Every structure is written in structure tokens, then in C-alpha cells.
Amino acid sequence: MPTYRLDLSYDGTGFRGYARQQGQRTVQGELESAMSTFLGEIPETSVAGRTDAGVHARGQVVSFQVEGLDEGKLVRSLNAMLGGEIVIRRCARVDDGFNARFSAKARTYRYRLNASRVVDPLRRHDEWTVTTAIEPALLSAAVEHFVGEIDFTSFCRSVDGKSNVRRVQFARWEDAGDERQEFWVKANAFCHQMVRSLVGLSYDVARGHTPLAEVQQIIDRRDRSTMGTVAPPHGLTLWEVEY
Amino acid sequence: MPTYRLDLSYDGTGFRGYARQQGQRTVQGELESAMSTFLGEIPETSVAGRTDAGVHARGQVVSFQVEGLDEGKLVRSLNAMLGGEIVIRRCARVDDGFNARFSAKARTYRYRLNASRVVDPLRRHDEWTVTTAIEPALLSAAVEHFVGEIDFTSFCRSVDGKSNVRRVQFARWEDAGDERQEFWVKANAFCHQMVRSLVGLSYDVARGHTPLAEVQQIIDRRDRSTMGTVAPPHGLTLWEVEY
Numbered sequence: 001m002p003t004y005r006l007d008l009s010y011d012g013t014g015f016r017g018y019a020r021q022q023g024q025r026t027v028q029g030e031l032e033s034a035m036s037t038f039l040g041e042i043p044e045t046s047v048a049g050r051t052d053a054g055v056h057a058r059g060q061v062v063s064f065q066v067e068g069l070d071e072g073k074l075v076r077s078l079n080a081m082l083g084g085e086i087v088i089r090r091c092a093r094v095d096d097g098f099n100a101r102f103s104a105k106a107r108t109y110r111y112r113l114n115a116s117r118v119v120d121p122l123r124r125h126d127e128w129t130v131t132t133a134i135e136p137a138l139l140s141a142a143v144e145h146f147v148g149e150i151d152f153t154s155f156c157r158s159v160d161g162k163s164n165v166r167r168v169q170f171a172r173w174e175d176a177g178d179e180r181q182e183f184w185v186k187a188n189a190f191c192h193q194m195v196r197s198l199v200g201l202s203y204d205v206a207r208g209h210t211p212l213a214e215v216q217q218i219i220d221r222r223d224r225s226t227m228g229t230v231a232p233p234h235g236l237t238l239w240e241v242e243y
Numbered sequence: 244m245p246t247y248r249l250d251l252s253y254d255g256t257g258f259r260g261y262a263r264q265q266g267q268r269t270v271q272g273e274l275e276s277a278m279s280t281f282l283g284e285i286p287e288t289s290v291a292g293r294t295d296a297g298v299h300a301r302g303q304v305v306s307f308q309v310e311g312l313d314e315g316k317l318v319r320s321l322n323a324m325l326g327g328e329i330v331i332r333r334c335a336r337v338d339d340g341f342n343a344r345f346s347a348k349a350r351t352y353r354y355r356l357n358a359s360r361v362v363d364p365l366r367r368h369d370e371w372t373v374t375t376a377i378e379p380a381l382l383s384a385a386v387e388h389f390v391g392e393i394d395f396t397s398f399c400r401s402v403d404g405k406s407n408v409r410r411v412q413f414a415r416w417e418d419a420g421d422e423r424q425e426f427w428v429k430a431n432a433f434c435h436q437m438v439r440s441l442v443g444l445s446y447d448v449a450r451g452h453t454p455l456a457e458v459q460q461i462i463d464r465r466d467r468s469t470m471g472t473v474a475p476p477h478g479l480t481l482w483e484v485e486y
Contacts, residue, residue, distance in 0.1 A: 011364035056365055084367045121254035122299055122480075124327045126365050237365075 001065040005094045010086040012056040013125045013234065019050050027051070027086060031062070034081040038074055039066055046100045048241040049107055052193070054233035056126055058110075059240040063100035069093075098243075106169065108186040108240040111199045111231065116179035127180065128199075128235035134206035136181055139173040142202035143183070145215050146171040153222040155198060156191035164191050171198065184239075195236055200229035244308040248337045251303050253329040256368045256477065260296040261303075270294070270329060274305070277324040281317055282309060289343045291484040292350055295436070297476035299369055301353075302483040306343035312336075341486075349412065351429040351483040354442045354474065359422035370423065371442075371478035377449035379424055382416040385445035386426070388458050389414040396465040398441060399434035407434050414441065427482075438479055443472035 008031070016024040020032070028047070036042040043064040051057055071091040078088045097103075112127040114120060115136070119129045146168050153164040168187040176182045183199055201218065204210040210218075210228060218226065251274070259267040263275070271290070279285040286307040294300055314334040321331045340346075355370040357363060358379070362372045389411050396407040411430040419425045426442055444461065447453040453461075453471060461469065 009361075009364050011367070058363075058365075079362075084362050085364055087362045087364050089361050118252075118332050119322075119327050119330045120301075121252050121328055121330050122301075122369050124254070 001067050002069070003063060003065050003094050003096055003098050004069060004071070004091055005098060005100065006062040006064075006091050007089040008060050008062065008086060009058050009089060010056060010060065011125065012051060012054050014085060015053065017051055017053040017055070018047060018057075018060075027057075030082065030086060031078075034078050035064075035074075037081065038077045039069075041066075046102070048100045048104050049190075049238045051236075051238055052233050055236045055238065056234075057238040059108075060238055061100040061104070061241045061243075063094070063098055063103075100241075103243050104189075104241050106186055106188055106242040107190060107238065108184065108242075109190070109195045110237045110239045111183040111185075111195060111235050112176070112237070113181045113183070113199070113203070113231075113235060114179065115181055125234055126237065128232055130203065130207070132207045134181075134203065135208070136173065136175065136206065138206040138212060139181060139183075139202045141212055142205040142215050143171045143173060143185075143198060145219060146185075146198055150219065151222055152191055152194055152219075154218050154224055154227060155201070156194050156224065158224065159192070166190060166194070173202065193230055196231040196233065197227055199231035199235070200227070203231065204228045244310050245312070246306060246308050246337050246339055246341050247312060247314070247334055248341060248343065249305040249307070249334050250332040251305065251329060252301050252332060253299060253303065254368065255294060255297050255299040257328060258296065260298070261290060261292070261294045261300075270300075273325065273329060274321075277321050278307075278317075280324065281320045282312075284309075289345070291343045291347050292433075292481045294479075294481055295476050298479045298481065299477075300481040302351075303481055304343045304347070304484045304486075306337070306341055306346075343484075346486050347432075347484050349429055349431055349485040350433060350481065351427065351485075352433070352438045353480045353482045354426040354428075354438060354478050355419070355480070356424045356426070356442070356446070356474075356478060357422065358424055368477055369480065371475055373446065373450075375450045377424075377446065378451070379416065379418065379449065381449040381455060382424060382426075382445045384455055385448040385458050386414045386416060386428075386441060388462060389428070389441055393462065394465055395434055395437055395462075397461050397467055397470060398444070399437050399467065401467065402435070409433060409437070416445065436473055439474040439476065440470055442474035442478070443470075446474065447471045 018027045020028040045064045048061040114127045114129040149167045171185045261270045263271040288307045291304040357370045357372040392410045414428040
């Protein structure tokens with residue numbers, strides 16, 4: 001059967017995350033329900049990044065196999081059913097064997113922080129407004145330690161026996177103007193809550209709660225129980241997936 | 244009685260506009276209800292710009308008079324009650340005689356247009372995604388005619404006998420990157436639906452529906468019945484008010 005790739009964006013606010021869960025409103029649940037209306041069957045899908053509740057996506061990728069398909073018609077039909085909360089950007093046939101999860105070479109996430117101390121009503125669902133004054137230079141200094149092939153056990157909920165080693169290509173805070181700071185991080189893959197934990201630690205450093213000198217020690221300890229702040233999910237967006 | 248000034252932002256999505264209306268959820272209704280919980284009375288308020296249903300505000304201003312007030316406590320209390328959809332940025336005592344509406348010297352609005360032809364789920368409530376290809380240079384050329392002291396009768400719903408002459412200080416489209424165009428317009432005051440009509444006309448020109456040469460003729464005609472597209476409200480934000 002031919003393999004197809006869907007590129008989609010979503011506002012994670014109203015969902016209990018990407019992955020289907022019994023009795024919960026999820027992105028996968030809504031997407032597959034709309035697909036089954038169009039296709040007459042629920043295809044088995046694979047996803048690049050299983051985002052948590054409240055996390056958004058700009059460049060999520062899903063793959064599936066079906067017998068023959070009018071891609072343009074599928075996109076229009078799904079977008080009409082999904083109504084703006086989930087948007088299908090494109091659908092294309094890809095090489096046999098393509099799998100949105102296992103073929104992915106790298107993922108990029110963005111985390112948006114509002115340091116103005118005043119909530120912006122129009123961005124309240126996609127930026128974290130912190131209540132404590134922060135030193136932006138310390139945000140940047142804190143995340144320098146996270147580039148390279150690193151064991152992220154101190155930052156990830158352990159999945160028994162599985163490695164938490166990930167290759168991070170870049171991890172940097174950028175000034176987005178108007179007292180907003182954006183964290184951009186790209187890695188081959190991420191373990192659970194990894195980005196939010198890195199954001200939380202850099203925030204703890206930038207607000208003077210954790211000394212900068214401790215960051216490397218926290219990494220080396222490989223012990224999640226000592227972790228501090230985990231940043232809330234709504235500031236996080238899965239930005240891009242590379243194949 | 245002392246006069247106070249409130250500066251506030253809101254996400255207009257869930258409201259039938261600013262002005263109180265019987266049986267409708269409005270910004271004024273929610274704000275005054277929260278104020279009455281704090282003050283024990285509903286004060287008479289004045290507002291800089293009565294926004295329509297779905298229109299947002301970043302820098303709305305409201306004034307009112309009450310006997311004595313802890314400004315900081317009012318801000319914290321209102322923000323706790325209003326929950327992020329309406330955010331009080333500050334409250335300050337101002338000179339007697341200050342009136343948010345009548346003391347205002349100029350208002351600035353922003354209208355955000357998404358020309359990528361793909362809805363962004365996270366901005367679907369504050370940008371207008373157009374479905375037709377547009378020529379950005381024509382957006383800019385169209386609005387050059389709107390600067391100065393002009394009779395906007397062709398662009399405003401008439402309120403019997405009242406003048407539609409307004410002084411526009413600037414009206415320009417700016418490239419906001421990522422195929423977004425933003426219209427910035429500042430005037431002493433605006434008549435009803437004026438910004439959305441100007442956006443609609445520049446869109447009609449930029450998509451090749453209305454010849455650029457007709458813009459001045461439409462202004463000179465002073466006849467609203469010939470107006471074309473009125474841009475939808477959700478792309479519009481009251482940005483700033485000057486006193």
C-alpha cells in the first residue's frame with residue numbers, strides 16, 4: 001500500500017496531548033476520527049512527536065498507509081472538519097518505508113517565555129509568563145551545557161532501562177523583543193519532559209535560585225529527583241521535524 | 244471624587260464587543276462585574292475605544308471615579324477574577340477631569356493579515372488568513388490615500404448627521420515576516436468599522452479586484468453603499484491610545 005505523509009499544526013490548548021486516550025479529547029483522536037470519515041476506515045498512523053497535554057505543534061508529521069488517495073481532497077476535507085484548531089498544511093505520497101517517527105533525524109522545539117510580568121491575553125495559551133525578575137544572560141549561560149551527546153537522566157522521567165542519551169545540536173535562548181525570550185533546541189530525539197525541564201532549570205538559574213556553577217553538577221548526577229522547576233506545557237511548540 | 248485610569252488588554256474572541264449589552268457577554272460587562280465585587284458598587288466608566296465583537300485590545304484605557312482606592316490591590320483582585328482573558332496592566336490615579344474617551348488625542352490600531360494561505364492554529368483568533376494571492380506592494384499603495392484630514396463617509400456606517408472627517412497621522416502596511424502583513428493606522432479618532440473597511444479595500448486592490456486608480460474615487464464619492472470587502476473583526480487590535 002502507498003505511504004502518505006501529513007504535515008500539521010495544532011493549538012494544543014483544548015487537547016489532552018497528542019496520543020489517543022480512552023474518554024479524552026486528543027489530537028490523534030480528533031485527527032483519526034476525521035480521517036475515518038473521509039477514508040471509511042481508521043488507518044494506523046505514526047507520529048514524529050507525541051506532545052503532552054497543552055503543548056502545541058507547528059510542524060508535526062504523521063504517516064500512514066492507504067490504498068489510493070486524492071491528497072488535495074483529503075487536506076480540504078480534514079481542514080473543513082477540524083476547524084482551525086488542527087490544520088493540515090499538506091499531504092504527500094512518500095517513499096515506501098517512510099515512518100514519521102522512526103525516519104525522523106531531528107526535532108526542533110521552541111519554548112516561549114514572557115518576562116514582562118504581565119500576561120498577554122492573546123498569547124496566554126502559548127507563552128509562559130513568569131512572575132519573578134530574570135537575568136536573560138543567565139538563561140543563555142545555563143543552556144550552553146546542554147549541547148552535545150549527553151545523558152539527560154536528570155531531566156527526564158525514566159522509562160525503565162531505556163537510555164536517556166540524546167544528541168543536542170543546538171540549545172539557545174534568543175531575545176524575541178518586547179521582553180519575550182525564546183528557547184530553541186534541536187536534537188535527534190527528546191525524552192519525556194526534557195525541553196520543559198531544561199527551560200525550568202535555565203529559569204531557576206536566571207532568577208537566582210540555582211547557581212550557574214551547579215548546572216553541570218545536576219547533569220552529571222543523573223538523578224531526576226533533584227530536578228527543580230519543570231516549565232508549564234503551554235509555552236512549548238514542536239516546531240519542525242527533519243528527515 | 245478622585246479619578247483613576249485603568250490600562251487593560253483583552254482577547255476579544257469570547258466577547259460580543261466592549262460595550263455592555265443586555266444578555267450578552269461583553270468586556271465592559273465582565274470588567275464592571277469584577278469591579279463591583281471589589282468596590283461594592285458599579286462605578287460609571289468611560290472607555291477610549293468601543294471595540295466590536297471579536298476585536299482585541301492591547302492598550303485599551305478606561306477611566307472612573309471612586310472615593311479612595313488601593314490601586315495595586317484592585318489590579319491584583321481584578322486579574323484574579325478575570326483570569327487572563329482580560330488583563331489589567333495598571334491602575335493609577337490621574338488628574339481630575341481626565342476622561343478615557345474625551346481626553347484621548349490619538350488611537351493606534353493594528354490589523355494582522357496572514358497571506359500564507361494556511362491558517363496558523365495559534366493565531367487563528369488574531370489574524371485574518373486570506374485565501375487569494377495578494378501583491379503586498381499594492382496593499383501599501385492603496386493606503387497612501389488615507390493619510391491626512393479626510394471624510395471617511397465611504398468607509399463608515401453613518402451615524403445620522405455626524406461628521407465622518409478624521410485626521411489620520413499614518414496608515415501603512417508592514418511586512419511582519421513569515422508571509423504576514425500588518426496594517427498600522429493612527430488617527431485622532433475612528434468612525435465605525437473604519438479600519439476594517441480600509442483593510443478590506445487595500446485587500447481588494449492587492450488581490451486585483453479593485454484597480455488602484457479607483458481608491459481616490461471611492462474616497463471622493465462619500466458613499467458607503469459602494470464599499471467592497473470589510474475585513475473580519477478578529478484580525479484587529481486596538482494597540483495604543485495617546486493622551
